[in-house]
Amino acid sequence: MGGATAPLTGLPHTNPAKSYWQRNPHRIADLRSTDSLPKSSKYIIIGSGITGGSIAYKLLVHEPAASIVLLEARQAASGATGRNGGHCRPGDYDKFSAHVERFSLEDALRMEKLEADNVKLLTKFIKEHGIECDLNEVEIVEMFTDEKPFKYVLGVLEARKKVAEMRKEAPVLREYRIWSAEETKKELLIPSGVGAVSLVGGYQLQPYLVACGILELAIEKGLNLQTNTPVTKILKLSEDNEGNGWKVHTDRGDVFAEKVILARNAYSGALYPDLAEFISNQRNDKCASSDQDQRLSILGSSQGPVSGKPQILLIIINKDTRALWEKAIYLRASSIEDSSIVPEITEYFAHKLPKRFYGRENWREDGEIIQEWSGIMGYTFDRRPIIGEAPGQNGLWVCVGFNGHGMALTFQSAEALVQILDGKEKEVDKWLSSCYKIQRLLESGL
Numbered sequence: 009m010g011g012a013t014a015p016l017t018g019l020p021h022t023n024p025a026k027s028y029w030q031r032n033p034h035r036i037a038d039l040r041s042t043d044s045l046p047k048s049s050k051y052i053i054i055g056s057g058i059t060g061g062s063i064a065y066k067l068l069v070h071e072p073a074a075s076i077v078l079l080e081a082r083q084a085a086s087g088a089t090g091r092n093g094g095h096c097r098p099g100d101y102d103k104f105s106a107h108v109e110r111f112s113l114e115d116a117l118r119m120e121k122l123e124a125d126n127v128k129l130l131t132k133f134i135k136e137h138g139i140e141c142d143l144n145e146v147e148i149v150e151m152f153t154d155e156k157p158f159k160y161v162l163g164v165l166e167a168r169k170k171v172a173e174m175r176k177e178a179p180v181l182r183e184y185r186i187w188s189a190e191e192t193k194k195e196l197l198i199p200s201g202v203g204a205v206s207l208v209g210g211y212q213l214q215p216y217l218v219a220c221g222i223l224e225l226a227i228e229k230g231l232n233l234q235t236n237t238p239v240t241k242i243l244k245l246s247e248d249n250e251g252n253g254w255k256v257h258t259d260r261g262d263v264f265a266e267k268v269i270l271a272r273n274a275y276s277g278a279l280y281p282d283l284a285e286f287i288s289n290q291r292n293d294k295c296a297s298s299d300q301d302q303r304l305s306i307l308g309s310s311q312g313p314v315s316g317k318p319q320i321l322l323i324i325i326n327k328d329t330r331a332l333w334e335k336a337i338y339l340r341a342s343s344i345e346d347s348s349i350v351p352e353i354t355e356y357f358a359h360k361l362p363k364r365f366y367g368r369e370n371w372r373e374d375g376e377i378i379q380e381w382s383g384i385m386g387y388t389f390d391r392r393p394i395i396g397e398a399p400g401q402n403g404l405w406v407c408v409g410f411n412g413h414g415m416a417l418t419f420q421s422a423e424a425l426v427q428i429l430d431g432k433e434k435e436v437d438k439w440l441s442s443c444y445k446i447q448r449l450l451e452s453g454l
């Protein structure tokens with residue numbers, strides 16, 4: 009990376025659209041723990057999403073006396089975390105066979121366990137600390153309107169069953185329910201449904217409140233949070249003859265640190281250019297609306313203009329209501345602009361999609377459009393997070409790349425990073441698959 013100078017590009021947009029969750033700004037939204045930036049700190053974390061907040065909290069549990077400054081370009085948790093769908097569930101169950109083939113059975117099992125543990129431990133933490141975020145245990149159903157992908161998923165479930173029989177101790181997801189076409193039509197209210205799979209152990213929550221809650225707990229432990237402070241450049245000091253460590257530039261002055269931790273997800277390549285070829289930005293447009301009776305709702309999600317055929321629909325069943333979430337990937341849109349709204353996407357999610365899937369008999373009249381917004385996700389070249397100390401960059405740490413699925417990955421990824429920082433890499437290797445570690449990028453030319 010040479011002197012680790014970053015171009016002044018890749019900063020989060022200054023005027024983002026407000027997500028549904030951000031309608032009431034949190035009390036720490038614009039917090040600066042101190043009026044001016046500290047001159048130095050042991051750790052600097054860049055990014056105040058669920059990753060940065062979790063790292064700060066966990067570091068302070070391990071090392072209560074450590075000085076930590078967290079620099080956030082915009083308001084607290086205003087990146088992907090503050091604007092995501094709020095689905096927190098162990099996912100990727102349908103990729104199990106592909107993971108076994110591509111990596112190994114052990115890796116596939118570790119990946120599966122990490123997500124299950126992440127959801128369990130994050131929701132336990134939320135409950136234990138009384139973070140108010142409308143945490144709801146829900147049944148999350150993946151619904152299919154096409155026979156081919158449904159059959160594929162049934163095949164994956166069979167493969168999982170065989171592994172579960174063979175390896176009784178293995179953490180293979182065992183609890184799921186398969187819905188017949190008839191049940192999908194009658195009970196899930198999707199007339200064109202050919203079948204569905206529901207998984208237990210999923211939650212719906214307000215991600216913005218979760219991230220701000222974790223940040224507040226870290227602040228109580230001594231974190232210095234500095235919002236609205238974009239980092240424009242990081243510089244490795246040994247090459248500057250100023251001693252060891254890092255100089256972090258912001259418009260409000262420089263801060264020196266022993267260790268810098270990048271928790272800036274989609275934007276990571278800008279401050280650490282060597283990472284740029286391994287992570288890219290993808291914009292995700294969202295719209296929430298309901299029918300007039302507020303019995304059914306839609307949380308539509310589209311990566312690009314609406315023009316293609318939806319692939320999978322998720323239905324989230326709460327006690328009294330159900331929400332349809334379209335997981336349609338139409339076009340991979342690379343962008344870091346999350347300030348605008350695309351009217352065609354809103355029109356599709358609020359008016360066309362409900363009639364198409366619920367049918368007029370179920371979705372009687374359109375209700376209000378509750379909110380429309382967009383957000384930026386970080387996708388990695390191999391769809392796995394990148395965790396660890398940057399090779400050859402003593403003191404630069406990375407925890408990024410959650411591929412649109414961070415609510416099930418970030419809490420435990422933060423744990424892994426903090427434990428590795430604490431010298432417990434061997435312990436971590438027992439539960440963190442090597443295909444999540446930054447060292448794998450060396451084989452690809454990092």
Ligand SMILES: Cc1cc2nc3c(=O)[nH]c(=O)nc-3n(C[C@H](O)[C@H](O)[C@H](O)COP(=O)(O)OP(=O)(O)OC[C@H]3O[C@@H](n4cnc5c(N)ncnc54)[C@H](O)[C@@H]3O)c2cc1C
Pocket residue numbers: 018019020054055056057058059060079080081082084085086087088089090091092093094095096097237238239240271272273274275279292293294309382383384385407408409410411412413414415416418
């Ligand atoms: C629209 C949308 C829907 C999604 N739905 C779901 C879902 O339902 N379930 C799920 O599991 N995941 C979902 N995701 C993905 C999930 O939100 C992310 O994986 C997760 O939030 C990543 O958290 P993070 O803390 O790593 O990144 P972020 O929350 O993006 O945080 C990174 C922070 O870094 C800050 N930053 C960047 N550059 C700088 C800089 N130079 N200086 C200072 N600060 C900087 C940003 O402003 C940002 O606040 C969705 C994402 C989007 C966008």
